[in-house]
Amino acid sequence: MNNKIYLSESDMPKEWYNILADMPTPLAPPLHPVTMQPMKPEELGALFPMALLEQEMTSQRWIKIPEEVLDIYALWRPSPLYRAYRLEEALKTPAKIYYKYEGGSPAGSHKPNTAIPQAYYNKKEGINRLATETGAGQWGSSLSFAGNIFGIEVIVYMVKVSYEQKPYRRIMMETWGGKVIPSPSNLTAAGRAVLAQDPNSNGSLGIAISEAVEDAIQRKDTHYALGSVLNHVLLHQTIIGLEAQKQMKLAGAYPDVVIGCVGGGSNFGGIAMPFAQDKINGKNVRLLAVEPAACPTITKGVYAYDYGDTAKMAPVVQMHTLGHDFMPPGIHAGGLRYHGMSPIISRLVKDNLIDAVAYKQNPVFEAALTFSRTEGIIPAPEAAHAVKGAIDEALKAKEEGKEKTILFCLSGHGHFDLASYDKYLNGQLDDYEYPEAAIKESLTKLPKV
Numbered sequence: 001m002n003n004k005i006y007l008s009e010s011d012m013p014k015e016w017y018n019i020l021a022d023m024p025t026p027l028a029p030p031l032h033p034v035t036m037q038p039m040k041p042e043e044l045g046a047l048f049p050m051a052l053l054e055q056e057m058t059s060q061r062w063i064k065i066p067e068e069v070l071d072i073y074a075l076w077r078p079s080p081l082y083r084a085y086r087l088e089e090a091l092k093t094p095a096k097i098y099y100k101y102e103g104g105s106p107a108g109s110h111k112p113n114t115a116i117p118q119a120y121y122n123k124k125e126g127i128n129r130l131a132t133e134t135g136a137g138q139w140g141s142s143l144s145f146a147g148n149i150f151g152i153e154v155i156v157y158m159v160k161v162s163y164e165q166k167p168y169r170r171i172m173m174e175t176w177g178g179k180v181i182p183s184p185s186n187l188t189a190a191g192r193a194v195l196a197q198d199p200n201s202n203g204s205l206g207i208a209i210s211e212a213v214e215d216a217i218q219r220k221d222t223h224y225a226l227g228s229v230l231n232h233v234l235l236h237q238t239i240i241g242l243e244a245q246k247q248m249k250l251a252g253a254y255p256d257v258v259i260g261c262v263g264g265g266s267n268f269g270g271i272a273m274p275f276a277q278d279k280i281n282g283k284n285v286r287l288l289a290v291e292p293a294a295c296p297t298i299t300k301g302v303y304a305y306d307y308g309d310t311a312k313m314a315p316v317v318q319m320h321t322l323g324h325d326f327m328p329p330g331i332h333a334g335g336l337r338y339h340g341m342s343p344i345i346s347r348l349v350k351d352n353l354i355d356a357v358a359y360k361q362n363p364v365f366e367a368a369l370t371f372s373r374t375e376g377i378i379p380a381p382e383a384a385h386a387v388k389g390a391i392d393e394a395l396k397a398k399e400e401g402k403e404k405t406i407l408f409c410l411s412g413h414g415h416f417d418l419a420s421y422d423k424y425l426n427g428q429l430d431d432y433e434y435p436e437a438a439i440k441e442s443l444t445k446l447p448k449v
């Protein structure tokens with residue numbers, strides 16, 4: 001009876017898995033936001049290094065992880081796989097619950113898995129400055145950590161509501177040398193345009209992305225980095241699922257269901273894509289994406305071409321979207337607020353390889369408390385969506401009297417999100433559900449392609 005299944009550092013995967021090699025339906029090409037013609041790699045060259053653009057488009061199945069990246073990964077990887085015995089006992093479920101814990105990274109989440117290779121490839125192509133956006137601060141801190149390792153200056157446009165509510169993440173970024181700017185700011189035309197309309201704007205990820213992209217386009221020494229959504233980000237995150245496959249094998253188990261929370265889709269893609277390959281090859285495994293009812297991109301959005309950002313500067317991609325001017329409410333504590341979804345995850349949903357479910361935030365925090373009080377780790381509010389998904393699957397197994405094996409990704413810890421826990425514990429969280437009418441309104445502004 002092992003609570004934890006470890007891999008040795010020498011058993012860490014040496015290649016990432018690229019699902020583009022195996023998808024039943026290929027992805028539609030990203031379009032230029034002005035001409036609506038397929039983007040040419042050189043047009044994206046102002047934003048990303050060639051190595052990442054190649055990874056974005058290649059259909060090569062396995063991509064070698066550079067030695068320099070493996071060396072940094074080894075600071076916290078391989079990450080442990082846990083068997084949640086005490087949670088199973090509390091739920092009185094016949095299900096076996098496993099979780100892959102990504103909160104042991106320096107930034108406390110899965111995001112350094114992609115921040116490290118992104119900083120590495122940029123540095124290798126002579127870039128010394130990276131501009132990015134961050135919502136709650138996990139991506140900004142991960143990129144600040146990575147930039148610091150590779151000697152790159154990192155500028156982070158941080159959604160203003162988070163900047164004000166989560167000072168500790170800002171301090172974390174600054175500790176690693178990152179420069180943090182509340183967004184919307186008056187440093188960019190995109191930010192100034194939003195402020196002119198609403199000086200008290202809370203900001204949104206879509207606006208912060210516009211600011212970071214504008215910053216990067218205007219300077220030769222600067223590239224842009226995105227912490228989720230893109231194909232190369234999911235690629236880097238597959239190390240989670242590849243390790244989990246080895247660890248499940250050591251445990252003598254194979255999951256009936258693989259669960260992850262989805263914001264832009266990177267931790268879910270990371271744990272689920274290696275299992276999606278199994279599924280495409282005939283294995284019977286269910287892949288379940290969990291999202292908040294306040295930002296129900298897959299379950300209530302449409303599958304269409306949409307802009308990646310509010311100011312329409314980022315490429316237009318086919319994905320599940322709530323509309324690029326979607327504005328999540330500041331009261332929502334659960335993270336996961338991006339209007340779009342990874343094109344890979346969206347396509348696999350369309351092809352019935354991935355299921356999705358949405359939960360309101362009180363039940364999500366209730367699940368997080370059950371988890372904290374049995375397994376000990378306090379989940380990030382985002383990760384708590386996956387916990388809620390896993391608990392519901394375990395309770396369903398109990399009802400059906402089925403032995404079921406559940407694997408989920410615990411994408412990060414919640415030590416910087418305790419203000420949200422405080423609100424939950426004091427009954428101050430609203431079970432907000434984004435109104436259909438607002439979604440419909442946003443969807444009238446999709447680009448015509």
Ligand SMILES: *Cc1c(COP(=O)(O)O)cnc(C)c1O
Binds near residue numbers: 110138
């Ligand atoms: C950023 C983040 C997420 C959401 O992003 P994805 O790209 O969907 O994984 C989930 N969990 C944690 C802990 C995060 O920091």
